[in-house]
Amino acid sequence: MATIAGTDPRTGTALDPVADTTTTEQVDQLATAAATAFTELRRLGRRFRAELLDALAAAVESRRDDLIATASRETGFNDTKLGGELTRTVFQLRFFADVVRDGGYLEATIDPAADTGMGPRPDLRRLLVPVGPVAVFGASNFPFAFSVLGGDTASAIAAGSPVIVKAHGSHPATSLLSFEILRDAATAAGAPAGTFGIVFGTQGGADLVAHEAVTAVGFTGSLSGGQALLDIINARPEPIPFYGELSSINPVIVTAAAAAERGEDIGRGLIASITVGSGQLCTKPGLVLVPTGADGDRIVAAARAAVAEVPAQILLNKRIFDSYTTDTDTLGTRGEITHTTAGHPAEAGYAVASKLFETDVDELAAGLVDEIFGPVTVVVRYDAGSATKDVTRALDTLHHALTATLHIGSGETELAGQLLAVVEPRAGRVIFNGFPTGVAVSWAQTHGGPWPSTNSIHTSVGATAIRRFLRPVTYQDAPEAVLPEELRDGFTQIPRRIDGVLQAAH
Structure with missing residues (x-):
């Protein structure tokens, strides 16, 4: 009869047996x-x-x-x-x-x-x-x-x-x-x-x-x-x-007004969100839509700086470690990806570097961005002049999700309503001006969404x-x-x- 034992992910060594199968x-x-x-x-x-x-x-x-x-x-x-x-x-x-x-x-x-x-x-x-x-x-x-x-x-x-x-x-x-x-x-x-x-x-x-x-x-x-x-x-x-x-990718959409008002905060907050629990949360933002232009550049610059400072992140087990390594390596070799920033490299055990990939909405196609368990996300630049159209086109390449997040500017109600109409059919929870990592236990909470995020x-x-x-x-x-x-x-x-x-x- 086989025995069940865990592994110390910091070193990759087996722990003492716990139980028989x-x-x-x-x-x-x-x-x-x-x-x-x-x-x-x-x-x-x-x-x-x-x-x-x-x-x-x-x-x-x-x-x-x-x-x-x-x-x-x-x-x-x-x-x-x-x-x-x-x-x-x-x-x-x-x-x-x-x-x-x-x-x-x-x-x-x-x-x-x-x-x-x-x-x-x-x-x-x-x-x-x-x-x-x-x-x-x-x-x-x-x-x-x-x-x-x-x-x-x-x-x-x-x-x-x-x-x-x-x-x-x-x-x-x-x-x-x-x-x-x-x-x-x-x-x-x-x-x-x-x-x-x-x-x-x-x-x-x-x-x-x-x-x-x-x-x-x-x-x-x-x-x-x-x-x-x-x-x-x-x-x-x-x-x-x-x-x-x-399974869930949890897209984040940042409007031009939000980027102008608090671009640096959004960029830093993004990296903090993707590294909670070493990025091993089902609500981790896997794709972030950022407008082109100087305000969007500030978001990306802040995110690059933040991810470069992230220490090596420890993943839970060898399967997750192997998948993360393979999937991020593969993503980094895709011609559609224009820029990659990484944090501190792996040290031992199942430790990995956090990664930030960048591309353009015109390069997106179904299957390019999928869920990767671990501290990684993809920033996608879009044209603020056609925000609803570009966001719709981007989300059409993704599976439906547990969450979708909208960062909007003050008083930006018309565009917020248009974007809400785009994301609501695709997600079970819509977050405004925050990040999806963190699911409060309450009477009004929903942690579910259209397939394949859940089947219920x-x-x-x-x-x-x-x-x-x-x-x-x-x-x-x-x-x-x-x-x-x-x-x-x-x-x-x-x-x-x-x-x-x-x-x-x-």
Whole structure:
């Protein structure tokens, strides 16, 4: 049986083994336990799940130092980055506790029996209910916020679905420690055995997705990895939902007025954004449209100066390192690329130099610029006199994205509206006068977009992430005694729509 071990990306040397690969029989045991836990977890109800999420948050916070130290060894991320991510993760668990308490996510709807324009209507009461055990695939680049402790796990538990996590090979020790913290805290809170499970190894992940007890999959990773899991799902006798966050270039558009007002700040901010987490963020700006002329030149000059000062950046694993090296080398040899600026060269392990490529909008063609995981972006110069036309032409060469960013000048409302109309169909979140790296956890957040950024209309961050792991059930002429309490007459603790009228909780 193979063992699972991480690698220190600072040196490229293997770390101590963490676990054995999970066998097909063990996956079956975990999935069966999760299916049993599902019934009990649903019976325990919404208030219990809110308290459970708060207990999980407290348990994670209590092990902060251990988690950060373990993740630092496996990812190469510094303590500041990991500490901020862990703070976000704890906040996210508590946030979903509040979502569950609020109850609006249930979409409780009551249409009492009545005579209507199409004849008599029965009593109809509708609620969202959990789907069942969920498989969650941890992401390489966020060992806390999008992994075992992350948003997919938090939102699935909030919905009432047990979670089995596929540990990512880039941080198996962090994944195991995270799982043990969740498991022990859940047991102490009175959650049923099987509420949490974990598998290791590629085959274990494949077996998990194929298992009949698993009812949905949450995935953050590469497009190829997501497609491989989709192939497994499509071969199941009973296909299930797959919620994948897969690939994104995240274009940034700078208008002429914005370049004139704050060109140097935009140039420096761009490099700061592409080097957060060593450029290994799904929201990293991969292409930046900058106007020609002196104001645009100031943006590019500031970006060149900033990237030249960036120290070597450490990537998470050899696969990412090899891809980054190959893809940036290939891009640099393309005739369409007119200028390249690089930061400090690699030192050891999986360290690389940050890179800034430059070209012109007339040189863009489909496939020239694609997602490259790591600290790199491409600046594209365009004619400000035909901004909407040039931006449209440039974006037509790209895949759709998680985000699009507009840097606009003060009072520049007409052009801003025109550009918004161009980017809105192509992205799930539109940022004004900022950068897309950084995804706040909130009620209004969207972290998703048109294919291939995601394959879903749902977000993986924010309150409505819970919707992925719920399904609607309508009860027709049901005796009140058998109804969920949120659909019974006189229940007022959550928002409900009754006979078409939204009623607030009180």
